[in-house]
Amino acid sequence: MNGYPDGIVKEPPEWLSRRRLLDALILRLKGAGQRLAIVLLDMLAIGVLWILVSYIISWHVYGVIAYTLVPWWLFGVGVVEAAAVWESFGRSLGHRLARKELRPRQGGKSTLGQRLVYYIAWHITVLPMVGLLASPPWHERLAGLSLVPFSMEGKKPTPWWRTSSGLFMAVFLCAAVAAAVSVTMDKESLTRLFTQAGRTVKFWKALFSPDTSILLPSIRDLVVTIFMAVIATSFAVVVAVPLSFLAARNLMRGPIGRPIYTVLRGAMSIIRSIEPVIWAIIFLVWVTARRAPFAGVLALWVHSIADLTKLYAERLESIDPGLVEAITSTGAGRLQVLRYAVVPQIINPYISFTLYRWDINIRMATVVGVVGGGGIGQRLYFYLKNLAWQQAGTVMILIVILVWAIDYLSARLRAKLA
Amino acid sequence: MTSEAAAGVRPKARAEGSTLRRRFLSFLLDWMIWGYIAYGVMYLLNAYWWTVPLERYYSTLTLPSWGWPLAVLGTLEMAVWSRNLGRSLGLKAFGYEVWGADGKPPTVGQRVKRALLWHLSVLPLGAGFWSSPERPWHDRLAGTELHVLPSSPAPKRRKALFSQWGIMSLLLIALTIWLGWLIIKIDPRVLIRRWDEGSRIWLEMLHPDFRYFARPDPAFELRNLSFSILDMAVVTLFMALLSTILGAALAFPLSFLGARNVMGFNPAGWLVYFVMRGLFNIFRSIDTMLWAVIFAVWVLWGSPLAGVLALTVHTIAALGKLYSEQVEGIDPGPVEAVAAAGGSRIEVIRYAVIPQVAPSFWAFTLYRWDINVRMSTVIALVGGGGIGDLLFYYKNQGDWPKVGAVVIVIVAIVWAMDYISGRLRERIV
Amino acid sequence: MAEPYLVVEHLTKVYERGQVLALKDVSFTVEKGEFLVVIGLSGSGKSTLLRCINRLVEPTSGRIFLGGVEITRLSAREMRKMRRKIGMIFQQFNLIKRATVMTNVLTGRLGYNPTWRTLLGLFPKEDRELALKNLERVGLSDKAYVRADELSGGQQQRVGIARALMQEPELLLADEPVSALDPATSHSVMQYLEQMNREDGVTVLASLHFLSLARRYGTRIIALKEGRLVFDGPPEAIDDAKFKEIYGEEAEQVEVR
Structure with missing residues (x-):
């Protein structure tokens, strides 16, 4: 060996080295994570199906909304047990999505006994979650089964209606649609849907005989809408470009950078998930309805900042690091690298995203107007509310033309940039 | 060659x-x-x-x-x-x-x-x-x-x-x-002059009132029933779900009529193609919110059905366009192969076109589901039903803590659905 | 002597309103059971010629007879019926990548089954058995339910062959069947074609890039150059001069073993 007599080891054995231990831990955590994900997915699916079914039953039988029909703890136990049974005795949805299956370690077919052992051991392993860290996890070891990648080789496929997950998905889909239908369609609105079509006839007619007397003021409002989009977009760019550098994962490293990145991305994604319309409502109270277009612009601006920052930052994250390396290797400073390696890669995508957002903002500006944010949308809403169908139709034509034109223009310009 | x-x-x-x-x-x-x-x-x-x-x-x-x-x-x-x-x-x-x-x-x-x-x-x-x-x-x-x-x-x-x-x-x-500044009457001073008002709203929203999260709010009535925030959130999700399923189911067959390569290059096919694409474009450029107003007046103000219909119409148009562009971008090889084996046009679609476009169809549908969830949270503001009803109600009451609660629920829903649809799309593509 | 099996008369194909002439007045005949190889540079019209025979490409003028039937005159519906007897395999395999091998092979039976059945994917039991048999023949029986894009190039082309076999064809069109494959796989694929030709008596029309492959497998060779037929004869008749004429002065012969 290394000059020492047998039995005396100078160095710690290799499996004890820190790296090996760490690797092993990570490997196990990964395995545990995957198994846990499968279990959670199964429980989620079963839980949601349960909720859907009880929703339908309670709505139609009792005329109230109830999500479980049983006490919450019973619901919990039921879901866990159902998931355990499904995973032990069949190929569950989670297995299917993870493209895994349970097979005896020795090959051949699994027996009912093995499955039973698996089911019982599952409770000891998965519920306290410790057994999952073992490799293989306790319940699999006890049952002599292992979770292996699923393969179709040399097999005949079972049609979906003869697999448990296929049947489950079918039932799930039916329940979801049934629940959705029973919630959204009540008798009154359905009958009105079929009897009250006449109310909109004037509107459809107006699409072919516009009221020209309101054309000029409508075009004025259209101009306001366009300017709302332009101003909101350009001011958003000014804010979003610097923010995007702070929100790019690859640029923000270290103990200061990473928290900034996390906070910024989180905030942007919260802001983004609130529709501009909601922002407009808030801003309308703030700046008063007298300044409706201003409130609309603020709403669009806030939402655009969040959206553009995300788009820009994602683009920054996917820049080619090779070019950065090359420029850095010439001895360039940080700003020079930025100017000569980063900016050339992002300038066209940035412009393209901006155009795209401008396109969206035009649409959004009309929508924001509907809740009182000024511009053409407000005019349209006014006419619609007062059942002035002919005027509403006229305004609608203008909006369609505008949106079309902008859509076309922005698509053409973006195609040129790409 | x-x-x-x-x-x-x-x-x-x-x-x-x-x-x-x-x-x-x-x-x-x-x-x-x-x-x-x-x-x-x-x-x-x-x-x-x-x-x-x-x-x-x-x-x-x-x-x-x-x-x-x-x-x-x-x-x-x-x-x-x-x-x-x-x-x-x-x-x-x-x-x-x-x-x-x-x-x-x-x-x-x-x-x-x-x-x-x-x-x-x-x-x-x-x-x-x-x-x-x-x-x-x-x-x-x-x-x-x-x-x-x-x-x-x-x-x-x-x-x-x-x-x-x-x-x-x-x-x-x-x-x-400069022009925009004047036309929109931008005045940042207002934001400061009315700072008290503005900051009060924000502060109150940041202290959300979740009292009626799971319990129906007796003050809020829709068609003689009280609803909690959770109830309305579920309704919102159902609206998005139904409109996505309906929209995708209808857009699927229509998209083939709007694809050049499927419709062929004869005058009749060209006409159908042109009409379909035109309709998709027109219906798409009228925003969901505007459709909602029309349907709300037609069906019933505040009925979820109006929202579902509005979302569906827009979904059909938007997905129809995306789908047909995918159909136009397929690899013609399998089409040739199926035709060479004696397949009719409909068999070509079934065996050579659909398998090729299926993944992107799913991805677009999930993407649309995401958009529909976002839209359905606000469609109530124009009479389309859903959680926005509560939002608007509380806002009109000036009850900002409750508005804050609703907004937080909306953010949670949109976030969760965004995440799920993103993950699923990753898997598909 | 009876009428030859396949007769091509004065076949001309012009693409794009008279701008590109792909085939110029091509005439030849093929006897039943022949293994005819079409050679020529890329762009010489080989693919167009093969596609004109099953009318994936509509000829501009000229007539084609197959077994005494003038196929250039058939209606679209009759042509679809006729295509059942004409199998085809492709350079890029043209499989449905996201479907199973089984589904791919079964598409070869589309012409034999009513549309309502095929739309639902309900192929008769005999067809499925035949599919398994044909897969076995090309050595892929254990891959029947694997997705087509998980196979290697050579395996994919063998699926293509199985699909053509499903049609129980009398004539097989092979459009550069081995161009996308490496030399070793090429021979195995060509041998399947040879086997079909010898054992099942299928007439084969294959376009090939390499002369060595053409010599090895073809019973007769025709050559196209810029859409014209420049050679028609047995493989041995192509000498150096003929080769230069077909492929141009700079060309060198490459052996594929």
Whole structure:
């Protein structure tokens, strides 16, 4: 060996080295994570199906909304047990999505006994979650089964209606649609849907005989809408470009950078998930309805900042690091690298995203107007509310033309940039 | 290989035919830019000095009867001179540059000559272009040429900021922001003047009131029933779900009618294709919120059905367009193979087209599901039902803590669905 | 002597309103059971010629007879019926990548089954058995339910062959069947074609890039150059001069073993 007599080891054995231990831990955590994900997915699916079914039953039988029909703890136990049974005795949805299956370690077919052992051991392993860290996890070891990648080789496929997950998905889909239908369609609105079509006839007619007397003021409002989009977009760019550098994962490293990145991305994604319309409502109270277009612009601006920052930052994250390396290797400073390696890669995508957002903002500006944010949308809403169908139709034509034109223009310009 | 050869023929012919059109568009762009500048200057004059006899309205102006021809001719002249005395934005955008026929940059004399001759050559119905569209009279007489950039010799160009088009772009941006500022009546001081009001809203929203999260709020009634925030959130999700399923189911067959390669190249197929694409485009450009108003008046104000219908209509149009573009982008190989095995057109769709487009169809549907969830949270504001009903109700009550609670629930829903649909899309693609 | 099996008369194909001439007045005949190889440079019209025979490409003028039937005159519906007897395999395999091998092979039976059945994917039991048999024949029986894009190039082409076999064809069109494959796989694929030709008596029309492959497998060779037929004869008749004429002066012969 290394000059020492047998039995005396100078160095710690290799499996004890820190790296090996760490690797092993990570490997196990990964395995545990995957198994846990499968279990959670199964429980989620079963839980949601349960909720859907009880929703339908309670709505139609009792005329109230109830999500479980049983006490919450019973619901919990039921879901866990159902998931355990499904995973032990069949190929569950989670297995299917993870493209895994349970097979005896020795090959051949699994027996009912093995499955039973698996089911019982599952409770000891998965519920306290410790057994999952073992490799293989306790319940699999006890049952002599292992979770292996699923393969179709040399097999005949079972049609979906003869697999448990296929049947489950079918039932799930039916329940979801049934629940959705029973919630959204009540008798009154359905009958009105079929009897009250006449109310909109004037509107459809107006699409072919516009009221020209309101054309000029409508075009004025259209101009306001366009300017709302332009101003909101350009001011958003000014804010979003610097923010995007702070929100790019690859640029923000270290103990200061990473928290900034996390906070910024989180905030942007919260802001983004609130529709501009909601922002407009808030801003309308703030700046008063007298300044409706201003409130609309603020709403669009806030939402655009969040959206553009995300788009820009994602683009920054996917820049080619090779070019950065090359420029850095010439001895360039940080700003020079930025100017000569980063900016050339992002300038066209940035412009393209901006155009795209401008396109969206035009649409959004009309929508924001509907809740009182000024511009053409407000005019349209006014006419619609007062059942002035002919005027509403006229305004609608203008909006369609505008949106079309902008859509076309922005698509053409973006195609040129790409 | 034959198709490649065939494809090689087409673009050249198109490029030749479009020279005049491109020139015209480039000129039109310059003309429009000067028109816009004139409008902006008039507007600013009107806003600040009140010297021009115009109607003072916030976005358009009314000119006296003699003003219109003056404006048209004035902007035309500006366009002509700007195109000849430097590289205007219109020239730059289309990659044109005026160049001497001798291969040198044109002299000032040549430029002026070309501008003057332009009137003789173009104004009489473009007579100068009749003999040779490539090099009309004014170019020939002034000894210049209009180069398309890649083919022109590379001269020492000025920096963008010192060229005419660079200065013009900056000017246009500044003008636009100035105009927008005035037209929208932007006034940041309001934000500060009403700071108390604004900050009160924010503070109250940040102290959300979740009392009625799972318990129905007795004060809020819809069709004689009380609902909790959770109830309305579920309704919202169901609206998005139903409209996505309905929309996708209807868009799926329609998308094949809107795909060129499936409809074939006979006149009937072309007509169907054209009508379908037109309908998709029109229905798509009317936003969901506007559809919701129509359906709310039609069906019932505040009924979720109105929201579902509005979302469905927009979903059909949007998905129909995306789907048919995917169908048009398929690999023709399997189509050939199935046809060669004796498959009919519908069998070709079933065995060669659908398997190819299925993953992207799923991805688009999930993406649309995501959008529909977002839209359904606010569609109630125009009578479409869903959680927005609560939001609007509480906002009208001025009950901002409850508004805050609803907004947080909305954020949670949108976030969760965004995450799920993103993960699923990753798996599919 | 009876009428030859396949007769091509004055076949001309012009693409794009008279701008590209792909085939110029091509005439030849093929006897039943022949293994005819079409050679020529890329762009010489080989693919167009094969596609004109099953009318995936509509000929501009000229007539084609197959077993005494003038197929250039058939209606679309009759042509679909006729295509059952004409199998085809492709350079890029043209499989449905995201479907199973089984589904791919079964598409070869589309012409034999009513549309309502095929739309629902309900192929008769005999067809499925036949599919398994044909997969076994090309040595892929254990891959029947694997997705087609998980297979290697050579395996994919063998699926293509199995699909053509499903049609129980009398004539097989092979459009550069081995161009996308490496030399070793090429021979195995060509041997399947040879086997079909010898054992099942299928007439084969294959376009090939390499002369060596053409010599090895073809019973007769025709050559196209810029859409014209420039050679028609036995493989041995192609000498150096003939080769230069077909492939151009700079060409060198490359052996594929």
